Amino acid sequence: xxxxxxxxxxxxxxxxxxxxxxxxxxxxxxxxxxxxxxxxxxxxxxxxxxxxxxxxxxxxxxxxxxxxxxxxxxxxxxxxxxxxxxxxxxxxxxxxxxxxxxxxxxxxxxxxxxxxxxxxxxxxxxxxxxxxxxxxxxxxxxxxxxxxxxxxxxxxxxxxxxxxxxxxxxxxxxxxxxxxxxxxxxxxxxxxxxxxxxxxxxxxxxxxxxxxxxxxxxxxxxxxxxxxxxxxxxxxxxxxxxxxxxxxxxxxxxxxxxxxxxxxxxxxxxxxxxxxxxxxxxxxxxxxxxxxxxxxxxxxxxxxxxxxxxxxxxxxxxxxxxxx
Numbered sequence: 185x186x187x188x189x190x191x192x193x194x195x196x197x198x199x200x201x202x203x204x205x206x207x208x209x210x211x212x213x214x215x216x217x218x219x220x221x222x223x224x225x226x227x228x229x230x231x232x233x234x235x236x237x238x239x240x241x242x243x244x245x246x247x248x249x250x251x252x253x254x255x256x257x258x259x260x261x262x263x264x265x266x267x268x269x270x271x272x273x274x275x276x277x278x279x280x281x282x283x284x285x286x287x288x289x290x291x292x293x294x295x296x297x298x299x300x301x302x303x304x305x306x307x308x309x310x311x312x313x314x315x316x317x318x319x320x321x322x323x324x325x326x327x328x329x330x331x332x333x334x335x336x337x338x339x340x341x342x343x344x345x346x347x348x349x350x351x352x353x354x355x356x357x358x359x360x361x362x363x364x365x366x367x368x369x370x371x372x373x374x375x376x377x378x379x380x381x382x383x384x385x386x387x388x389x390x391x392x393x394x395x396x397x398x399x400x401x402x403x404x405x406x407x408x409x410x411x412x413x414x415x416x417x418x419x420x421x422x423x424x425x426x427x428x429x430x431x432x433x434x435x436x437x438x439x440x441x442x443x444x445x446x447x448x449x450x451x452x453x454x455x456x457x458x459x460x461x462x463x464x465x466x467x468x469x470x471x472x473x474x475x476x477x478x479x480x481x482x483x484x485x486x487x488x489x490x491x492x493x494x495x496x497x498x499x500x501x502x503x504x505x506x507x508x
Contacts, residue, residue, distance in 0.1 A: 201433025202441060206476075208425035209444040213452055215418040216291075218411050220282045226408065228279035229391065229399045231415070233384040236272060238416020239423075240377025246420075247370040256374045258367030267359040267372075268379025271423075274352035276384065281345035290346045291446060295328045297350035298439040304358050305435040316482055317437075320475045324443045327471030330464060360427055361435045372427050373420055440479045443472040 215235070222231050247255045258264050281290040302321050305311045363372070391399035404412065429438055447469055 197432040198434070198437060201429040201431075201438060202476075204425045204429035205433075205438045205441045206444055208422045208429065209441060210448040211418060212422045212445055213449040215415050215422070216278075216282065216287060216449075217452060217456065218415050218418075219279050220287055222408065222411055222415075223279065223283040226402055226404055227399050228283055229276055229384060229388060230401045230404075231279050231412065232272060232275040233381055233388060233401075234412030235275060235415045235419050236268065236377045236380030236384060238377075238413045239419045240374050240381060242417055242420040243370050243373040243377060247368075247374070251368070251370070255368040255370040258363075258371040258375055260363075260366060261375065263359065263363055264367065264372060264375035265379035265382075267356055267363065268376035268381075269383050270352050270356040270359065271376060272380030272383045274349045274356060275380070276387075277345045277352070278349040281342060281349065284342045285345075287449070291449060292329060293343050293346040294350050294353075295325055295443065295446070296347070297354050298442045299325060300350055300354040301357055301435060301439045301442075304354055305361070305439070308358055309361055309435060311434050314482070317440075317479060320479050320482075321440050324440045324472055324475035327468045327475065328443050328446050330468030330471060357426075357430065357435060361430045365431060369424050369427055373424055376423070377416075377420075437479060441476050444476060447472065 219228075219231050219235075244253070244256065247253055278290065278294065299321055302313055302318070306313045360372075367375075388399065388401050390396075392401070450469065
């Protein structure tokens with residue numbers, strides 16, 4: 185008879201959600217790099233539209249080849265479209281920020297998003313968030329700032345763009361959590377893409393009518409079309425992982441893992457631009473990874489306590505076990 189601990193189904197789902205979120209955060213910066221490159225020739229609104237348009241295209245054809253296009257329709261259409269609207273707004277704001285600010289500074293300001301998400305999870309989703317988890321989120325944010333060390337110039341008016349991105353993206357994640365289990369992954373991706381593309385298409389028409397040159401669409405060349413498709417492909421894959429992660433794990437647990445995005449951003453910066461991280465950057469990375477591992481450790485302990493309490497009460501209603 186083995187005396188080793190066997191993880192419960194809840195623990196397995198939570199750790200699976202953490203794994204999915206980790207992979208998503210490690211590949212998302214690729215989309216930002218391509219978008220930053222395209223802002224030199226295309227409006228941010230058009231780049232964001234391309235992202236959602238191609239995301240819906242990838243979702244449609246993947247479903248058609250696989251389980252069938254019937255998988256594209258969720259039980260409730262409008263909440264899923266609303267999620268796409270929030271994500272579209274966040275995307276436009278962030279791509280616009282990339283045009284006027286260094287990527288590092290924009291990401292640094294955006295990293296208040298996990299803290300916003302944790303607050304929204306506690307108050308809107310009624311998830312239990314213990315003091316240690318709050319502290320881990322705050323320390324993880326400090327680790328991101330250690331890596332990026334944003335200059336004071338980033339905190340002028342352009343800082344409002346990534347701040348708005350953080351808030352809208354947190355709302356997108358809250359809706360994702362609330363809608364978990366409703367519809368297939370293909371339905372979620374397709375409706376999000378349609379909702380985002382519809383909103384941005386309306387904005388583009390308005391920009392053309394009112395002569396807003398900064399938002400007027402420009403016909404891209406063939407490489408430009410290809411790069412827009414690449415952004416859509418990354419969005420389809422990465423956000424599919426995020427949707428699945430939030431379907432199996434609490435939002436407050438997954439929030440700190442958003443910080444892993446800066447780890448992959450540092451790696452891509454080295455591979456593409458030859459920028460090797462200095463000692464201070466490695467310290468920040470160590471802080472972020474340590475906080476993520478600590479959150480996973482605390483979740484395992486908490487779920488064990490919940491399981492033990494419920495098992496000891498022999499079917500009686502058990503009160504929630506507060507996390508410390």
